[in-house]
Amino acid sequence: MEDFLRLENNIIELIKEQQIKLGYRSESVHLYYPMASLNRLMKKQWDEQQMAKKLNEFCSQVEKKLGKLKITKNGDRFCFIVPPQGADYVHKNLSKQDFLVHFIHTISKQNCSLKDILAVFFEYSDQVQIEKMTNEEFDYLVYFEDGKPNDYRYCITVEEHHILYHRFTIEDYNDFGFSIGEKLDSKQQKELMG
Structure with a gap:
């Protein structure tokens, strides 16, 4: 069903x-x-x-x-x-090539940077949307615009020596009412990537 x-x-x-x-x-x-x-x-x-x-x-x-x-x-x-x-x-049925496997292995590394995390997203799609968030909880919202390989919303927090994330369904993310920040254009995204 x-x-x-x-x-x-x-x-x-x-x-x-x-x-x-x-x-x-x-x-x-x-x-x-x-x-x-x-x-x-x-x-x-x-x-x-x-x-x-x-x-x-x-x-x-x-x-x-x-x-x-x-x-x-x-x-x-x-x-x-x-x-x-x-x-x-x-x-x-878990593939070692799965986006989530690569994402979690990358974010778990010591001294992982935002650039490292974003590179994982762009390795799986050129339809990546990055938004600078304006709330105190998260720094960035990252997701695949076309929902491929998944349609989760990844809320990223950058700390001194590591990066944290929370992953939400679209509906739960919207229900939380996080303030939406600035959508980064391709030039701003490239600047983040270094």
Whole structure:
């Protein structure tokens, strides 16, 4: 079902990110989603009853790939417990050429620079958008304009000896209401690249 494709892909992406950062282990993974995020991912406005029903359908749909998911609820948050089969599936299908692998390996290096990070983006696409942010939390917003290889929003913070990032879906990023700064044109982007 099309409603579930973005949720399935998001779960796979989160497990992938975890495995790149922490390494692979054949074990259960717990992922937490506020109800609002689930509705945004599926482009719906379901209430709790509708959401519970649809999540049961979702679990049935992805069982062959990710195993028998268990979902619990606490307040407005849902916990998806993905069994080892799901972690195994993600590990087996993770390409060493994946953008996220390259990005995380680069950003994890000591003395990584903004130039290093941006070079990774441009290695995967010439459709990279960079915005100088005007909030106190992040310095730059970087994303692929055409959504390829992914459509996440990467919020970058440059610190003295390292760089931090947070990755958001488009909908969650917009919902946070971060102030949008200046979109950098190609000349400004080249200046950042040194």
